[in-house]
Amino acid sequence: MGALGQLGSTQQRLLRQLLMASEGGTVESLCEQLHISHNAVRQHLSALIARDYVERAQSRPSGGRPVACYRLTEAGHALFPRNYGTIATALLAQLGERLGVAAVEQLLRDLGHGLGSREVAPAPATPPEELASGLARKLDAMGYEAIAARHGDEWQVEAFNCVFHALARQHPQVCKFDLAYLEAASGRRIHHMECIVRGGHVCRFRLGALLSSPEPPDDPAA
Template sequence: MTDGTSSRQDQILKLLLDSRQGLSLDEIAAALNISRNAVKQHIVGLENSDLIKKDAFKITGGRPSRNYVLTEKGINRFPKQYAWFCNLILAELKAEMGEEAFRRYMARLGAKFAETLMPQFNGREPAERITALIETMQTLGYHAIEDQNNSLPTIQAFNCVYHDLAQQYPELCEFDRALISALLDRPIEQIRCMACNDCSCQFLIKHK
């Protein structure tokens, strides 16, 4: 967890994670056995990175002291384990629904997600939709580009955002296909898939 922070700043973040009600400069200094001024310097860096923020004043019998707490960005710096939970849900869904119904369900999810993004695509020409799709996929983490080396326009994605899950549940690819097709308002064909050990996922954009 040292990306962009020093080891001392990491220690401060961990202290605040364990003390969600917040800690004062003096409390942090005492916990780390460093000076109050040293803590203040680290606090400034963490505030500038939007990892912590000032909270309410703390009344301790003496003068009020300002508490510091983690921001949402600070909380999200700590590891999260979502994969096992997603795997549990997907396994139950597939077992209860059956393979074909599960496949259709993932396609519906992709189409529904596309509806939330559609205002960015409505009224655009086909080429503009492709550009907007690339930007959207980049935001979602797909690391996508338009590959113009084929007879038909092709979207190429170099990162599968749920690669391990897709290897176990290839039906997840229906989500991508439905999403891309809906946003482009064109039929598409997936000709490469990283979950099948290809180097990228590739989607041919067909004519209407």
């Protein structure tokens, strides 16, 4: 169940009304649309504002005192599903046909490297636990539900939510994006130890040597 489904039915209806109101909605208009009292609307708005799903918009002139107006925040808009997967899958298929699999894989590496390069890379002497925790936070912010996990003497990063799951099942080279992102963001060689799409319980990444240090390349199948 998504975050929207975890809200009460009235709050879901209120959010949908604001979604359809490009200029936002007033307490009065929401009362009429939802058939509930002014106090109930205000209570629901207060709860949704506290969760950063709704915000106060510019007041509307009403011939007298300006009327308070409310609208969805970015987080509020994000509650509603967006089917990016279908378009992304079709796009990768077209690119593969026109450019070839190797070129698409390199494109994904370049995208990952470009995004990762925007991050502030940790210092070379950063302790492994701190390094893994920092990378996990970066992945977590992107929706991967990631944590730092200890495996023997090593600290690794585990992601429980593959944000490209449906896409990666048809185009496994998408995983190269993750690897390139993590390498650019960390300055380390990253080894893909376990993959959800290939039957693993998590996507697990081992932190290797600094990219400036000589190290055997990854297995191409990894």
